[in-house]
Amino acid sequence: MSMIAIIHHSGYGHTRRMAEFVQNGVTKAGATPHFLTIDANGDLPAEAWDILNRADGMLFGAPTYMGGPSWQFKKFADASSKIWFGMGWRDKFAGGFTNSATMNGDKFSTITYFVTLAMQHGMVWIGTGMMPSNTKSATRESLNYVGGFTGALAQSPADASVAEMVKGDLDTAEAYGERFAKFVAARAK
Amino acid sequence: MSMIAIIHHSGYGHTRRMAEFVQNGVTKAGATPHFLTIDANGDLPAEAWDILNRADGMLFGAPTYMGGPSWQFKKFADASSKIWFGMGWRDKFAGGFTNSATMNGDKFSTITYFVTLAMQHGMVWIGTGMMPSNTKSATRESLNYVGGFTGALAQSPADASVAEMVKGDLDTAEAYGERFAKFVAARAK
Amino acid sequence: MSMIAIIHHSGYGHTRRMAEFVQNGVTKAGATPHFLTIDANGDLPAEAWDILNRADGMLFGAPTYMGGPSWQFKKFADASSKIWFGMGWRDKFAGGFTNSATMNGDKFSTITYFVTLAMQHGMVWIGTGMMPSNTKSATRESLNYVGGFTGALAQSPADASVAEMVKGDLDTAEAYGERFAKFVAARAK
Amino acid sequence: MSMIAIIHHSGYGHTRRMAEFVQNGVTKAGATPHFLTIDANGDLPAEAWDILNRADGMLFGAPTYMGGPSWQFKKFADASSKIWFGMGWRDKFAGGFTNSATMNGDKFSTITYFVTLAMQHGMVWIGTGMMPSNTKSATRESLNYVGGFTGALAQSPADASVAEMVKGDLDTAEAYGERFAKFVAARAK
Numbered sequence: 163m164s165m166i167a168i169i170h171h172s173g174y175g176h177t178r179r180m181a182e183f184v185q186n187g188v189t190k191a192g193a194t195p196h197f198l199t200i201d202a203n204g205d206l207p208a209e210a211w212d213i214l215n216r217a218d219g220m221l222f223g224a225p226t227y228m229g230g231p232s233w234q235f236k237k238f239a240d241a242s243s244k245i246w247f248g249m250g251w252r253d254k255f256a257g258g259f260t261n262s263a264t265m266n267g268d269k270f271s272t273i274t275y276f277v278t279l280a281m282q283h284g285m286v287w288i289g290t291g292m293m294p295s296n297t298k299s300a301t302r303e304s305l306n307y308v309g310g311f312t313g314a315l316a317q318s319p320a321d322a323s324v325a326e327m328v329k330g331d332l333d334t335a336e337a338y339g340e341r342f343a344k345f346v347a348a349r350a351k
Numbered sequence: 352m353s354m355i356a357i358i359h360h361s362g363y364g365h366t367r368r369m370a371e372f373v374q375n376g377v378t379k380a381g382a383t384p385h386f387l388t389i390d391a392n393g394d395l396p397a398e399a400w401d402i403l404n405r406a407d408g409m410l411f412g413a414p415t416y417m418g419g420p421s422w423q424f425k426k427f428a429d430a431s432s433k434i435w436f437g438m439g440w441r442d443k444f445a446g447g448f449t450n451s452a453t454m455n456g457d458k459f460s461t462i463t464y465f466v467t468l469a470m471q472h473g474m475v476w477i478g479t480g481m482m483p484s485n486t487k488s489a490t491r492e493s494l495n496y497v498g499g500f501t502g503a504l505a506q507s508p509a510d511a512s513v514a515e516m517v518k519g520d521l522d523t524a525e526a527y528g529e530r531f532a533k534f535v536a537a538r539a540k
Numbered sequence: 541m542s543m544i545a546i547i548h549h550s551g552y553g554h555t556r557r558m559a560e561f562v563q564n565g566v567t568k569a570g571a572t573p574h575f576l577t578i579d580a581n582g583d584l585p586a587e588a589w590d591i592l593n594r595a596d597g598m599l600f601g602a603p604t605y606m607g608g609p610s611w612q613f614k615k616f617a618d619a620s621s622k623i624w625f626g627m628g629w630r631d632k633f634a635g636g637f638t639n640s641a642t643m644n645g646d647k648f649s650t651i652t653y654f655v656t657l658a659m660q661h662g663m664v665w666i667g668t669g670m671m672p673s674n675t676k677s678a679t680r681e682s683l684n685y686v687g688g689f690t691g692a693l694a695q696s697p698a699d700a701s702v703a704e705m706v707k708g709d710l711d712t713a714e715a716y717g718e719r720f721a722k723f724v725a726a727r728a729k
Numbered sequence: 730m731s732m733i734a735i736i737h738h739s740g741y742g743h744t745r746r747m748a749e750f751v752q753n754g755v756t757k758a759g760a761t762p763h764f765l766t767i768d769a770n771g772d773l774p775a776e777a778w779d780i781l782n783r784a785d786g787m788l789f790g791a792p793t794y795m796g797g798p799s800w801q802f803k804k805f806a807d808a809s810s811k812i813w814f815g816m817g818w819r820d821k822f823a824g825g826f827t828n829s830a831t832m833n834g835d836k837f838s839t840i841t842y843f844v845t846l847a848m849q850h851g852m853v854w855i856g857t858g859m860m861p862s863n864t865k866s867a868t869r870e871s872l873n874y875v876g877g878f879t880g881a882l883a884q885s886p887a888d889a890s891v892a893e894m895v896k897g898d899l900d901t902a903e904a905y906g907e908r909f910a911k912f913v914a915a916r917a918k
Contacts, residue, residue: 204800228806229845236800243795252669264483264498270459271845277655278796278838281690284669291630291662294453298508309453312659319487349727393611417621418656422582422614428606441858460656466844467607467649470879473858480819480851501848538916642861642876648837672831676886687831697865
């Protein structure tokens, strides 16, 4: 059974809820998810590094703040340099997801950063593999309406509570988690 | 009076309409717009290079196709290498806009490419300078709902005619043209 | 035996030579390479689409011109939208390489565009998985001295002939072709 | 007299030295530099926000760590959201610089992030405006050999001390500081 770490930071809970749906998708695919939350100081649970080092794949999650991933996520990324020196994550699979208040608002920047991080580690990137919902009949609730290819995207208005997140975005996150874990299960050695 | 070139390619007319609204904004700001359309072969009107070489600022426009600006726009960009060798556009102002069918769908990639092109030319980049409409009260018609900062973004469903483009997106394009031209007018030597 | 397409454009022959070394690496890994050259008009050999549709992986190659891939490569990318509508390349592996005259000079932009294209197609991206040669003892001839992670990078001075390309860069391209093909061979279904 | 803030983080001193040369260039241009160092916790000197709010332009500096700006810089960027809400930095000029151990190694990613941050703030971006040194006669000591357009780039081997930084890279940083400050002086209101 393949093991997938969902390593994420969340400022106000929206990205965390997105991560929960990603986790649901991983579970649906029959893989074992590990839910690892980076805290407000950019620190990880004690067991996190061990889990990451053993994982077949990792899904990076962070809110998009000021045009990129939150600093807490970046602190984790910088700390991973110790593993990079030994290429400890080489050939593991990677993916990513982000939430922000604005419809576009530089979410692409965050996801592309995740790719750049993964590539430095020698990881292999799996995107959403989804078509967008982009015709006149599409609604805000349609799957992949926000329209991410490299990673899963959610948009939650600046004054929306976690409970008010758009269901279609959460379903997209779940579908991505499932697609990711299925690909990993089929291809992990 | 400052002179602003709106150099753009449009596949089906949506980006061209966006360019018209950008042009309206430039005119409202009291600057002189030059509307330069790159054709289906990636070629420019005969007078275009002369106008670009004399312009105080240029606004780059292209649809986002397959994750970046249309090849016709890129053909123009590649042809501009002749000017680059002599730094002919150094210190001119630059900006950009794009339309695509998907809400996010890699529009950021196109706009970031425009910046990269402008920077190679030694140009100075002016973004939208707008706040996004990203609260629960925002509607699809709100100014900068699609949410671009580096450049102006429009989203038109894959099956939407040019006439069906979202008015809020066109108003955003106009506001950007005006902001760009005002900044240039105040700062051009 | 897995089948890898090396689909590339070359303006003056440098990227083509890089593609030849990528091909050598693919062959060393025991996979079957298909060498597909995009011509000066951005058109492909007649059999190219059929080969691409059957390939297990594709390596995208283009020179970096004016901050991005050559327009001829982009014309191919835009033409691939027909396949995208049917998700014909979903789950295939992808990678990329580029050459330019300047040491940095926006090669990252070209490689990141390749990722964006691959992700829209639902492909899975394999980077170089190499450490850089970045200590004081490194020379211009060292493996991955130019230092690409997401894809393989070569730098050839503006006045250097194809024969004068840096051997270390070509060896890097070959090592990448081999790494890519080995990963694909182990993971392709 | 225009006022330019050089707001930077440095892990081991290399980026700080680069910032000093940027500062020299600002001074040579006749502008007033303010040297603001973000500390190891991502915190700023007490007077920093006041200076930034009054500056005509800011130059962002950070090392490139794991494919992007150091987390300490990102913490500053995230903290600037308070100013963003009121568009307090709108129409100020911005630029950026970075150092890393690898020749390419994702420096483009850091610089592009700086642009994205500046654009969210409504700032106007000034790149290096320099040609690269990219012919066969160029040496590692040539101006802009590392080859940045959007911002100034330095490369210091992983085992090089601050004193061992390449003089050509530091001269490039100084030339950029001067170009930036001259442009600002001529165009600031």
